Amino acid sequence: MHAIEERGRITARVSQPVAEKLQEAADLTGATVNQFLVQAALEKAEKIIDRERAIRLTLEDAAMLINLLENPSKPNSALLGAFERFKDKVENGAFRSNSGSGT
Numbered sequence: 547m548h549a550i551e552e553r554g555r556i557t558a559r560v561s562q563p564v565a566e567k568l569q570e571a572a573d574l575t576g577a578t579v580n581q582f583l584v585q586a587a588l589e590k591a592e593k594i595i596d597r598e599r600a601i602r603l604t605l606e607d608a609a610m611l612i613n614l615l616e617n618p619s620k621p622n623s624a625l626l627g628a629f630e631r632f633k634d635k636v637e638n639g640a641f642r643s644n645s646g647s648g649t
Contacts, residue, residue: 558583 560568565579572582603611621629635641 568579568582572579575582577585
């Protein structure tokens with residue numbers, strides 16, 4: 547038995563010239579207007595999502611980032627102090643987990 551896939555519905559009202567242009571494009575691709583619209587909208591959605599999720603750097607930005615990774619600056623006093631506080635907590639058992647201890 548095949549699982550039934552839930553489907554959503556999207557509707558749009560357009561002017562007659564727009565409807566005719568969409569129909570012509572759909573006919574040229576051998577699709578129904580609905581198939582054409584869904585495919586076109588999906589392609590556009592994927593481009594927008596990809597564009598918004600990507601981090602784009604100029605060549606100068608990329609060079610600066612690589613330089614910072616390859617040549618990190620020395621830790622300042624605030625970072626050194628935070629590390630010492632963290633180390634003290636670890637040594638005093640503040641980060642021990644009770645999971646799996648049986649209690």
